[in-house]
Amino acid sequence: MARILVTGAAGFIGSHTADLLLQEGNEVWGIDNLRTGRMSNLSAASQSPRFHFVRADVAKEKPCDELMEKAKPAAVIHLAALVSVPESFEQPDENFRLNLTATHVIAEAAHRHGVKRIVFASSAAVYGRAESFPLDERGITIPVSPYGAAKLASESLLAGYAESFGLTVRSCRYFNVFGPRQDPSSPYSGVISRFWEKLGQGSQPTVFGDGEQTRDFIYVGDVARANLLAATMPEVHSGVANICTGRPTSINNLVQTMARLLGREVNPIHVAPRQGDIRHSLGSPQAAQALLGFSASTSLADGLQALFLRRDADQHG
Template identity: 35%
Template sequence: MKIVVTGGAGFIGSNLIRALTDSPRITEVVAVDDLSTGSLDNLLDLPVRLVTGTILDPGVLDEAMSGADSVVHLGALGSVPRSIDDPLSSHHANATGTLQVLEAVRRHLIPHVVLASSSSVYGVNPVLPRQEALRPRPVSPYAVSKLATEAYALAYAACYGVEVLPFRFFNVYGPRQAANHAYAAVVPRFVSAALDGRPLQVHGDGTQTRDFTFVGSVTSVIVEAILRRVSTPDVVNLAFGARISLVELIAELEAVLGRRLEVVYGPPRSGDVRDSQADCSRLRELFPAVNGHPLRDGLEATVAWMAGRVLADR
């Protein structure tokens, strides 16, 4: 099987490629990435072909997708705050980029596509846990662009017969997640600050909750989806129903590191969702054997990887 991964040099993409190359049924993996947020370091020593360029370029997609059996579309411009600062860039990368990927899939008659949407599409809908049938109420340009991603996928399934599997990711974290930029996610920000001896910056009072999902759990589900060619007529939450506050996250990180951490609280950020938790019933129907990683285990793996990077950079 030949698999194409857009955003393959990024955090989730590179972890997925590691998992894909471990499967004997998958004989070729191609990564597409413009390296704007991804890194070549993430693909070192992996048997993968990298096509460097943007998913907005049909020529780049044609070069990568010819003869593919499945496409995993992870290429996107992440971050709610980034989208608030620059809404057009998020729209072009996430909405128009998805449309370009789906058009390339259609040109090359690729039968199966897995796509990444986001729990941010639920927005300010107050119902917990988040069940896929809830009305989306996005409150950021990023969330809107991800809602467009899944809507385009389902429309292409209806119009062109492409088998699609749109996942809504919930706060994925783990090794290879960047911490050294203004829009870094909360787990790598906290771990990086803790390892550097800096205070942890919390936006709000720390009681806001998230369904933190270890990247290894995400990649194992996607690999199974590819091997079994799982598709669905609707979106699927890819998380395991945890509801963990930032205060609890900090306590777990302190337990992993064996020391207290300094925390500085500030005002909430515009566009941030107060609480998030997945209903994982649909996920478990499609993937009965899947299990999430405990937060402590995931943080230990993340800290070990980031600590190794700190030592290597010295």
């Protein structure tokens, strides 16, 4: 059993990560200020006597310092962030504070309290304009948004801590994550949850651009497993790993898959492309396999099915 601190624990990925860590017998300390997260995401975790929660801002030194002192975790999984590319254009100061200053605060507190490992939620957004697919961790990174730039800067900052102070830092570049508990109410939310909500309301989903842009969609349960491995596996070395499937799906294809699962026709409304959106995104999953023994095991159709079933359960239960 390990004691793990999860920042952003009340969020979409954070709550699934907390659930899996608990299932595997670990003790979990969660911190979240509920900026975008919800306590209801933690209803399963909260049943466990091995789960502890603190409501606080991770960009502030005092609460992070106090929490590390109290919890003395073996590892921190740092997920708390401003998570949206469009919001990072609208609120660049908040993007800097949540996506870079907070990383520094967490790294400093970890170093001061002898925490040996940090798993960082980075993003495929660090690749930005890179055009050689599949995207590989050794390839170029040209972020095209304040969000991608801050994630890349955080990776560098943490790599510096690893080299300078002997911490193990693993930056996980998540691709497009989907699954239950992804908040569809925000216009910044993931495309699958937004489509799913529209279809559930009997409306047509909105597609930015021609719909031929591609994404590498990965199910949240797989991402939680990658986080678990990165935080708890012995002898994990510092470095960067894509957390992806290595399989491209166009938005048009996604719409058709959803239509097939729902058993009805879907005719999306096409509008102008969004500022900062990239045309293609496809990761190479090889480094995660080699370094963490991780590969995604849930297909897009199976992940969508899990999402649909979950919604039915929410509606009827």
